[in-house]
Amino acid sequence: MAREAKRWLLTAVALGMVLGTASDGVGEEYKPPRKVPGIRPCPRFAGPSRRVMDHGREAIEMVTKMNVDVDGAPNAYGPPGKKALDIAEHSLSPADAEHPGAVVGYMTEYEGGPPTVQKPGDPYPGYYVSQTDFADKDNPRMEDPRRYVDATKINYLVQGRVARKAGVVMGDYATVYSCRTGKSAFAIVADSGNERGDEGSLALVQALGYPIKDGIDQSVDDPEIVIHYFPKSNPGKTFFKTQAALDEAAAKLGLRK
Template sequence: MQQFQVTSDSLNIRSAPIVDDTNRIAVLPKAHIVSKIENLDNEKWWKVATILEGKILEGFVSHKFLNPITIFSIKTLLEIGEISILQADRESAFFYEAGMSINADGAPNAYHPEDIGIDFLANAGYSDNWWALAVDRDDNPFIQRSTDPCPGYYISTTALFDSRCVKHDPHRYVDSTKISYIVLPGNGDFKKVTGVKLGDFAVVYNTNNEKLAFAIYADVGPKNQIGEGSIALSQALGNDPLVGSRVRRGIPKNLVYVVFPGSGNGQPRTTSEIETETKRLFEIWGGVERIKSL
């Protein structure tokens, strides 16, 4: 999609190509970015799509108040380790380039009392400080029952969870082996500056092989580290993270992450929902062509 910036102090986006007090969808501020969907027979109006506060809007605008974008003005929001978190002016989406370490949390076979899970038990914490396991009131980890997906294994947690399920139900958490998810820093400044919340959507592009994956923000990691994702995300990007049935192989570099704050509803989502929602956001943002221009 071709992208344009608003040149007037404000611009109404309408549900129909006509000026009427009842059809205004929203007011777009100056320099806001829109993507043109189509020209209309009426010379005045274009149909456009845009992202406003994380949500997709489609409607009609007077194109005389739009100028084509040739160069995006990029700013650095903050640094996480040596990774710059970047954002274009007048956009809520942010992006960064990093590698990817693998997070198995949420998978029912992630951790086992005898350390035979697909991830090493040390990555779940230790006695009295289990940060990746569901625990009872005495801080003892729950063990899956015969009716659970992996009897005898611990119940591994993610920060994003389905509140309809009880704490000791493995289905409460986002399964790393089935759902493509990203992990973002547990850093107050990061959350404040970016506005991102658990359940928001993201795109990850592997510049090594040009594979693209749609993901959800489902877990929280160390405050000074970024570049982490689920087993399913790693596989979607063309990397098998398992060596001898255990998580050992990440992606060292050359991944571009694009995150859309405000796009989710704070709940886990199915793979099809994640793909449908995020694909449209990514198209409006500019798609792979824009990533290649960064």
């Protein structure tokens, strides 16, 4: 989901950040700057991204802040009176989108129509069916919440301009690291709509060690998240129902956190 969340201000403490080397070419082995005990400092380089070799595989590196996306979670949005992970205003596309103000966080019965509501037997009856762009190709039921990537269970990133121009598509793998917490995680690209690409699932920010509970008014406000995208790394569009399955597949591919 594309929206600018209210910012959750983290303590402004520098964790040994040092300047890295700018690089536009492929072939430079990724070498994090000098370590502080337990923490890899964030690299700094010219431009929004650079190409690096990460353990023998080409990657697109980006350093960013991170807003929280809850799309795909069955309890992401709901009618007034139901406790949801986010508010309806955050389900709308931003002003710089192709269709500003359009509902993108959940399914509607028709364009501009009422929300599609989960039925008995669905995970959260009465809540709206929240979607992600990446979906389970083996599940043809469009209104099934389980067809989409659950933001509370799966680490995912929102595809931005940098990733898209580098050939990163829905389902591709990524590794994500926090220069503040020292934690890292495997993730996939599962949603779009935020051209800055500074957005990740609730599960991802929690896996990185941030005590964030929902998508309402919290985010990682400082540019301390290092992303390595791996273009065209999931050609079969494998859909993951658990993070354990995603982690196993990423490790088999030879990726390292």
